[in-house]
Amino acid sequence: MTDSKAPARPPQVTMAGWVTVVGSLFMLVNVFGVVSRLRSLDTRENVTDALSRDPLKGTGIDLEQALSLMHGTALVAGATAAAAAILGWFVLQRNHHARVALSVIALPLFFSGLVAGGFVSSMIAVSVVILWGRPARDWFNGVTPPERPQRVAPPEQGDAPWQAPTPPPEQGPRAFEGFGSKPVEQPGPVAQRPTPGAGRPREVVQACAFTWAMCGTAVLGLLMVLVGFALSPELVKEVYESDSRFAESDISLSALRTAAIVVSIVFALWSVAAMVVAWFAFRGAGWARILLIVSAAVAAAFSLATAISSPPMLVVTGVAVFTVVRLTQPPSVAWFAEKDRERREARR
Template identity: 30%
Template sequence: MTPARPRQITIAAWLIIAGSIFTVLTIAEQFQSLGSMQMDDAIERTLGRPPFDTLDVSVDQIESMMRVLGMVAAACATAAAILGWQVLQHRSTTARLWLSILALPLLVAGFASGGFTSTMVVVATVMLWLQPARDWLAGTWKPAPAPAERAVPHLREGTSSPQAPAHSDVSERPFGEKAGPERPTALLSAVILTWIFSLLAAAGFVLAAGVLIADPGWVIDQLERTNPDLMAQEGMTERLIQVIFVLMSGVVLAWSISACVLAFLVLRRVAWARIVLMVCAGCAGLVLIVGAVANPLLIAPLVASAVTIGLLARRDVADYLRR
């Protein structure tokens, strides 16, 4: 019989299992496109632009590398799915350890197939090291007593007056963790969404800034396709565009790190962090509304921002943090 477990374990384990399965499916789909004319043309165009034009590699070598990375990611994802099930069903700290070891190669190799689902697996693995998952895996976690049970005082045999319980679990709680009911699923879901999309945003902007610095001409061409009059504007130069984009990347990176820290504080029941995180998600949503008009890919983080605000605004989440 599976022992009672906190919802955090259930959510994290199923995220690991589902993310691993989707990672394998994505890699399988990518393998089917390798060797096609469309893929070969895309790789040739990439190798023809700096800084990749200095690399002495062929299209076949790049595709071989993608196959190797794909196989590594698929192997790690397959193992992660099995280990996630072991954590869920068998309370295995060894499975958690192996998931942590596989997290880095899965994250790196997973970017060859997009990186979203592999990042989700890594974030879920981190959750297994947080409370109350850590105590549950160690065998020291106790479910919160029902409200009626907490309200009834303990009576000592032979006495008619209520006495304090002989044993309290206060000393067993980790330092800094508040006593109280089990963490709401809505709060945990908001934290997971924040971590996943913040990490993806930070990685995407850092990568884009690197490409802009290495090959500004290609980036300018792409911007001019969207706005043909861009370079005709007074004072607009390639150098200015580089500076603006690097500054934007720095702001997004700082914003993403701040959001991740706020999400962690919310997880630790810091009440003011919930309000600040909602404000951050709202501001990000306003920017994404404008960006989604030009780039439909931004609809996904826009929806994630709205869902995060909705989850954090729930009454059960607010009550949990105020207790």
């Protein structure tokens, strides 16, 4: 269902498609984690506590029924997430049926995704809505958007040698100045129109979109951790008592709480800074590209090191490596170099 003569893909579609693919894979990993921990003692205690309080109190649902319901919902979430990842890829290839099918499963994916957190499924639902915006509709229908008029820059010295125009042939004797007909005015030099710069490469759009999606998810998760620490001081105590390694290392409960808060704040600020740097890189700033590559490389190394104890961190590793690769590919390098050259010439 693709067309080689189709217009260029809008950035909105690129961002929505890749957010759908990456978000679905991330959600799939979360669902596997939920299912693996569903019958654990901690989960059973949490579900029992939730059933004993409003609004679930008095509904008549017992522990086994609640666990079975969560298991079924997790299976639906996993199936829809896997389908959304595949459909999101075909949406990027301008497949009309994939867009319709993705819109159909968006609603069950959103509600079933609540069992795995809810934020990722919300991002996917928003991305599906973006796929029905006007730029996306025009692209799927093969409609080329009207081009914006290019601003003509004044000619600069040394750009190209100027050739004087050929004077028109004279039809009779040249009139003396002040007598007879007015002499024919010679046309002035014609300014050459500069070649418009190349558009933003797809590699840059994808790298920035992945950075915004992953960092936004990280910021929201870390804020939820900080709010949980503030509203439920017993949360740190439960984590401390559930892992024997803390007791063996002689780390006090207060030290663990302080370290968790500091680490959460540092990573949240890092994520926000990466999102800001990605915006400058999206605008063509070369320094932002370098900083974003360094940030993604550090994130890839850190997440890979922590993936031994937390396998879902491999998603962060994949996104970080993808960002580094896309920003170091020739189209990205050439585009940033062109942007830097334009800025230097504008300051002259």
